[in-house]
Amino acid sequence: MNVQPKFSWWEKEGLNRPADFAVVGAGITGLSAAYFLKLHNPKARVLVLEKGARPEGATVRSAGFACFGSASELLLDVESMGADEAFGLAGQRYRGLQMLREIHGDMALEYEACGGFEVFFGDEKGKAEEIRDQLEHVNRQLNERGEIDGVVFSELERHETEALGFKDLHMAIKNKFEGGLQPQKLWNSLLVKCLGLGVEYRSGVEVKQVESGRLLGLDFELPCRKILVANNAFAHAWLPEQVKAARAQVWVSEVLARPFAEGTFHHKEGYNYFRGHAGRLILGGGRHIALEEETTFSTENSEQIKQYLMGELLPKLFRNNPPKMVESWAGTMGIGISKKPRIGLWKPGVWTAIRMGGMGIALGTLAGKMGADLMVEN
Ligand SMILES: Cc1cc2nc3c(=O)[nH]c(=O)nc-3n(C[C@H](O)[C@H](O)[C@H](O)COP(=O)(O)OP(=O)(O)OC[C@H]3O[C@@H](n4cnc5c(N)ncnc54)[C@H](O)[C@@H]3O)c2cc1C
Known part of the structure; x- marks a missing residue:
């Protein structure tokens, strides 16, 4: 039976002594804020x-894509959020990634500057043409709004698309600013x-209740001057109208016979994603086929998503037998309700x-800093 022993006197002493700043949740956002x-x-x-006992949220369970949104996802966001918010959010993710790399260094993150690619297969030609027509506009918007300098999205030449080695690939768009990293590192x-x-x-130490000036849990009552709630989906228990859970799922292949194409890859407006890592394929996504069912805190894999990814996408990634x-x-x-993070005051002394969302590895460092700044300034 796995019953946690109750806190010792020494453990309790640290949990009941006043803190200046307390952060709930030790994912990338919470730890960055504390930093x-x-x-x-x-x-x-x-x-x-x-x-x-170890962090139980998304950070160490992510797929390690250091990305800020494919062109088609950005265009979809413009439709749903408006241009200001959509391009602004892409810029925040981009700056978050830069900040992450500056603080830790690429070695510590096992960061690979391999570029990100959005792919369209033979049965997606219509969509591909639609996005191709808008690429220049998206690049210009990102530049003119001061979010990102330089050419962000560029279509690969035919021979480069062929060289990726996928079956019936129609078009690929490269984003040279994206890469991959190792989330646990x-x-x-x-x-x-x-x-x-x-x-x-x-x-x-689970926080059960958040009040202005104190955090409450089993066997402790921590007085704190200022509090940051950084437990992402789990804040649903306290703020159900602000955040809800969305399950994301990932599979890892056996060691591949040949190295997989270099890069991080996105498909279907970012819902599907895959990359090579350590001689294997990492493949995830599929949430768009069952949005309702995937609104869950369950961390089991679902047969429906597995069938979709293995049946529809995997065979397209290999010219011969898939692994x-x-x-x-x-x-x-x-x-x-919004793709924008909720960074702000909740109640007096609590932010x-x-x-x-799905790109918190890019956003988390900046979001943590923004939360920390609010706590210090107010
Ligand atoms: C399978 C998967 C793949 C993903 N892939 C990518 C990717 O490739 N690239 C990308 O950018 N993003 C990806 N994401 C999204 C990204 O991981 C998240 O957006 C990001 O990690 C969120 O970080 P966070 O610190 O805000 O929250 P979390 O990492 O979720 O951290 C919250 C922490 O709070 C703790 N907690 C919860 N409730 C309490 C409580 N009451 N008291 C104390 N502690 C509590 C949890 O245990 C957890 O450790 C992926 C997510 C998943 C699930």
């Missing part, structure tokens, strides 16, 4: 509370940075930095 809080307020007591580096500055990290999938996992994203 900035302690960096700029070295004398303050900064405490991060994490419910799991990212988290390790963040924790080491936080501990090095003197942030206090407590795992296995067997040998591992899989699922995790919980935080989404909501949120939640709803990171």
